[in-house]
Each structure stands twice: as structure tokens, then as C-alpha cells.
Amino acid sequence: MNTPPLPPAPSTPPASRLGEADAAAQLAYLRAILGSLPDPIMVIGRDGRYLDVLGGADRGNYDAAAPLVGLHMQDVLPEEKWRFFLDVVHRALDKGCLQTVEYRLSADEVEPTDNDGPSGAQWFQGRVYPIAGRDAVVWLVVNISAQKALEERLKRLSEVDDLTGALNRRCFLERLEALFGAHYRRSRSLAVIVFDVDHFKSINDIHGHAQGDRVLKRLGEVVAAGLRADDVFGRTGGEEFAIGCPATDAQEAEILAERLRAAVENLVFQTPSGELHVTVSLGATQLGPDDKDVDGPLHRADQALYLAKRRGRNQTCVWAGDEEPDIDLVVD
Numbered sequence: 001m002n003t004p005p006l007p008p009a010p011s012t013p014p015a016s017r018l019g020e021a022d023a024a025a026q027l028a029y030l031r032a033i034l035g036s037l038p039d040p041i042m043v044i045g046r047d048g049r050y051l052d053v054l055g056g057a058d059r060g061n062y063d064a065a066a067p068l069v070g071l072h073m074q075d076v077l078p079e080e081k082w083r084f085f086l087d088v089v090h091r092a093l094d095k096g097c098l099q100t101v102e103y104r105l106s107a108d109e110v111e112p113t114d115n116d117g118p119s120g121a122q123w124f125q126g127r128v129y130p131i132a133g134r135d136a137v138v139w140l141v142v143n144i145s146a147q148k149a150l151e152e153r154l155k156r157l158s159e160v161d162d163l164t165g166a167l168n169r170r171c172f173l174e175r176l177e178a179l180f181g182a183h184y185r186r187s188r189s190l191a192v193i194v195f196d197v198d199h200f201k202s203i204n205d206i207h208g209h210a211q212g213d214r215v216l217k218r219l220g221e222v223v224a225a226g227l228r229a230d231d232v233f234g235r236t237g238g239e240e241f242a243i244g245c246p247a248t249d250a251q252e253a254e255i256l257a258e259r260l261r262a263a264v265e266n267l268v269f270q271t272p273s274g275e276l277h278v279t280v281s282l283g284a285t286q287l288g289p290d291d292k293d294v295d296g297p298l299h300r301a302d303q304a305l306y307l308a309k310r311r312g313r314n315q316t317c318v319w320a321g322d323e324e325p326d327i328d329l330v331v332d
């Protein structure tokens with residue numbers, strides 16, 4: 001850190017008796033203190049001009065912002081960013097109250113690129129407050145990248161199943177509900193596929209729980225790789241999984257399910273107790289005109305899966321229409 005040494009605290013006579021020298025000493029003292037603040041404070045006018053920059057001494061978290069003084073944000077930032085920042089300045093001034101914003105910014109996006117701070121894009125929080133009696137704001141910047149990374153990690157931990165990388169049951173159902181909400185109103189084309197590993201208990205029994213886990217992990221990867229970006233994929237139970245496929249009807253869901261089934265069937269696991277092959281049974285359905293929530297499609301997909309198990313496993317059954325397949329007629 002190369003901040004200048006702090007001048008001695010000046011005596012503070014009442015403002016009315018403050019001589020020029022006293023005032024200058026006080027100003028130097030206050031600027032030195034503010035200059036030592038780790039986080040930068042910027043003074044920005046309504047027109048987007050950086051009027052002053054104080055603090056920001058922590059080079060681990062900030063590039064030097066002093067070179068910005070006198071420049072307009074329109075000259076130093078990409079359009080999308082300066083429009084966003086200027087809007088925040090205007091909101092703070094027009095509403096006369098604190099605006100708190102979070103944004104991502106990289107030193108490469110700021111001209112002049114005097115890059116002496118952290119590398120890569122950083123997350124910042126801006127606390128923006130109007131200055132009384134002036135058409136300008138103070139913009140206090142805090143680097144919140146570490147906090148953001150932690151938040152993202154916690155979010156992921158609360159949404160994703162650690163072993164398979166699929167969404168956990170709660171998050172899957174939430175996302176499926178959201179897909180349902182969007183697609184029920186628009187096109188009603190949403191398919192649900194559920195699947196379950198065949199004879200998984202005996203895989204555990206013969207090869208051990210660790211190999212069973214390995215199977216589930218690989219299965220999660222293989223299925224995820226076979227899906228579209230807007231499909232939602234979740235682990236709904238021990239060896240049970242489900243997929244929500246927007247803009248997909250039962251026929252297309254069957255094609256997808258069969259593709260996934262074949263991909264799993266082709267996997268070969270080498271284990272200490274020999275080669276291991278796994279298969280899955282799948283049930284698929286589509287949204288029907290009477291479905292008011294996801295319970296109906298999930299139930300039908302489950303019933304179709306049950307049928308696939310009864311018919312001998314390693315296959316897909318589809319419940320496309322409103323009529324329930326006659327599961328009892330099927331012989332084991």
C-alpha cells in the first residue's frame with residue numbers, strides 16, 4: 001500500500017474562527033483518512049461525470065479509480081454498463097434515497113485500463129446516495145466477489161444432488177412446476193419421463209455400495225449429456241430420476257427415453273468383482289387437457305414406469321392419452 005502518511009490531527013476551532021491554514025490542514029487530514037479507506041467512494045454528477053474519488057486503497061479488491069476523475073462514465077465504460085450506472089445515479093437523485101445495486105465488472109471493461117487490482121471479473125455492491133444540496137451522488141463500492149462465490153456454492157448445494165449432479169427432489173419439483181406454469185398457459189406441450197435403475201438392490205449386494213454409487217454418478221452424467229438445456233433433470237429418490245421436457249409431446253418423449261435407455265444399456269463398468277452392466281426402465285407421459293398441476297403427469301409417468309417394470313424392465317412405456325393403461329392385464 002502506498003498511501004501517504006496521515007498528517008497530525010489539526011486543532012479544531014469553531015468553524016467561524018477557522019483560518020485558511022486551519023481549514024487546509026483539516027481538509028488534508030480528512031482526505032488522508034478517507035484516502036486510507038479500503039473501499040472506494042466515488043462522487044458522480046447527474047451527467048455521469050466522476051467528480052471525485054476517495055479511498056479504494058485495497059489493491060487486492062480494487063483497481064485505482066483516481067484516474068477516472070474528470071471523465072464521464074459514458075467515455076470509460078461499455079454502453080450497457082454506463083446506461084445501467086447512470087440510471088442508478090438518476091434514481092438516487094430523483095427519489096432522494098439510497099439505491100443499492102449489485103453488478104459484475106472487469107478491469108478490462110474500464111478505460112483507461114490501468115490494471116493494478118484483482119484480475120478477472122469481480123462482483124461489486126454499490127450503495128448510492130444523493131449528496132444534500134448538490135446534483136451529485138456518493139457511490140460507495142464494496143467488492144462482494146467472495147460472498148457471491150459462497151452464495152453460489154450454497155445455492156448449488158441446496159439445489160443439486162451431490163452424487164449424480166441432478167437436481168434434488170425439492171428443486172426438481174419446483175422447476176417442473178415452473179415449466180408447467182409456463183407451458184400450460186402457452187402450448188400445453190410438456191413431457192415428463194421418470195426412470196429407475198433395474199435390480200439396483202442386487203447391484204449393491206453383489207458389487208458393493210461404492211460401486212452402486214459409481215453407477216448412479218455415471219448415470220447422472222450420461223443422462224444429463226443427452227438432454228437439452230431447458231430440460232429439467234432431478235434425482236427424485238435413491239435410484240429414481242425424473243425429467244421435465246418443455247415443448248415435447250409423448251411421442252418425442254418416448255424417442256428421448258429410448259435414446260437414454262440405450263445409452264445406459266451400453267455402459268460398461270469394470271469392478272473388482274467383474275464387469276457390470278446396468279439397465280433402466282422408463283415411463284413417459286405428456287401434459288393432458290385436464291392437468292391442473294404436475295401431480296397428474298408425474299402419477300401417469302410413474303404408472304407407465306411400473307408397467308415397464310412389469311413387462312420385463314429395460315424398456316420404455318408411454319401413457320399418452322387420458323385412458324389408464326391396464327396394468328393388471330400385464331403378466332410378470
Ligand SMILES: Nc1nc2c(ncn2[C@@H]2O[C@H](COP(=O)(O)OP(=O)(O)OP(=O)(O)O)[C@@H](O)[C@H]2O)c(=O)[nH]1
Pocket residue numbers: 163196197198199200201202204208209210211212213216237238239309313
Ligand atoms: N449405492 C446406493 N444405493 C442406493 C442409494 N439410494 C438407494 N439405494 C439402494 O437402491 C436399492 C433400490 O432397491 P429396490 O427399491 O428394491 O429396487 P431394485 O432392486 O432396483 O428393483 P426394481 O426397481 O424393481 O428393478 C436399495 O437397495 C437402496 O438401498 C444410493 O445413493 N447409493
